[in-house]
Amino acid sequence: MKYLPDSEAQQLIEEAKKASEYTYSPYSNFPVGAAVLTGDGTIIRGTNVENASYGLTICAERTALGHAVSTGKTNVKAIAVYCKTNAAAPCGACRQFIIEFGNDIVVVFMHGDEMVQQTIQELLPFAFTKETMAAVAGIGDKNSNP
Numbered sequence: 805m806k807y808l809p810d811s812e813a814q815q816l817i818e819e820a821k822k823a824s825e826y827t828y829s830p831y832s833n834f835p836v837g838a839a840v841l842t843g844d845g846t847i848i849r850g851t852n853v854e855n856a857s858y859g860l861t862i863c864a865e866r867t868a869l870g871h872a873v874s875t876g877k878t879n880v881k882a883i884a885v886y887c888k889t890n891a892a893a894p895c896g897a898c899r900q901f902i903i904e905f906g907n908d909i910v911v912v913f914m915h916g917d918e919m920v921q922q923t924i925q926e927l928l929p930f931a932f933t934k935e936t937m938a939a940v941a942g943i944g945d946k947n948s949n950p
C-alpha cells in the first residue's frame with residue numbers, strides 16, 4: 805500500500821502534535837512537531853529547535869529523524885508533521901533529509917482541513933539520493949557506516 809490507512813495517518817499527526825508541545829521556538833513562536841513511524845511500528849517524535857544564530861535552527865522532521873537514527877531505527881515507513889496553522893508541508897531541506905531514508909516514505913501533513921499523504925518521492929522529484937552517489941562514485945549504498 806502506497807499510503808497509510810487514514811486512521812493510522814491521523815494517529816501519526818496526533819503524535820506530531822504532542823511533539824510540538826515540546827518546541828524550542830522562542831524566536832518564531834512557530835511550534836512544529838514531527839513523528840516518525842518506523843517499519844517495526846515504533847513512533848519517534850521530534851520538534852523544531854531554534855537558535856539565536858537563526859541558520860542553526862533544526863526543523864522538527866530532522867530532529868525526529870536524528871532521534872530515530874540515534875535509537876538504531878533507520879527503517880522509516882512514514883513521517884507526520886504538525887503545526888497549529890495546519891500548513892506544515894516539509895521544507896526543501898527536510899524533503900532532502902527524509903528521502904535519504906527511502907523513496908517511498910509516506911509524508912503526512914495537514915493542508916487546511918485536508919489531511920495530505922504523499923510519498924517523499926512525490927514531494928521531491930528528481931532527487932539527489934544515495935543511489936545517485938552509488939552510480940557516480942560507487943559509494944553511499946546500503947552501508948550506513950562508511
Ligand SMILES: [Zn+2]
Nearest residue numbers: 863894895898
Ligand atoms: Zn524543514
